[in-house]
Amino acid sequence: MLQTTNLYSGYGKLKVLFDINFKAKEKEITVVVGPNGAGKTTLMNSICGLATIHGGKVIFEGKEITGMPPHKIAKLGIAYLPQLGNVFAELTVEENLRIAGYLLDEREVKDRIDEVLDIFPKLRGFLKR
Structure with missing residues (x-):
C-alpha cells in the first residue's frame, strides 16, 4: 500500500x-x-x-x-508520467507500456503488461501502433 x-x-x-x-x-x-x-x-x-x-x-x-x-x-517501483500528452508519441503502445517497467526483469514486465491488457482489453489491438 x-x-x-x-x-x-x-x-x-x-x-x-x-x-x-x-x-x-x-x-x-x-x-x-x-x-x-x-x-x-x-x-x-x-x-x-x-x-x-x-x-x-x-x-x-x-x-x-x-x-x-x-x-x-x-x-521501489514508484513513478508517474506527468500529463504532457500522456504518452511518448514516437513509441508504440507496447513500447509505452514497456518503458514503465524499465527497472523490472523481462518476466515481470510481461506479467505487468498482461495485467494491464486484462484491465484494458481494447489495447491488445493497438500494441504495434
Whole structure:
C-alpha cells in the first residue's frame, strides 16, 4: 500500500498541500481527480521525492519513504508520467507500456503488461501502433 498521512508539502518554503491523507491499496486502481491547481501534481511530486515535505509522512509497503531521494523511490517501483500528452508519441503502445517497467526483469514486465491488457482489453489491438 502507498499512503500519505498528515502530509504538508510544497516547493521550497511555499506550502501547497495541507494535511493530506491518501491511500492507494495494492492491486487496486486509484485515481486522483481535481481541477487545475488542486494539488494533484504536488501530491505526486511529494510521493516521488520531488517536492519539499514540511510535515507528515509518505509510506510505501509499511516503510516510511519521506525524504528518500527520488532515484531510490523510483527503484521501489514508484513513478508517474506527468500529463504532457500522456504518452511518448514516437513509441508504440507496447513500447509505452514497456518503458514503465524499465527497472523490472523481462518476466515481470510481461506479467505487468498482461495485467494491464486484462484491465484494458481494447489495447491488445493497438500494441504495434
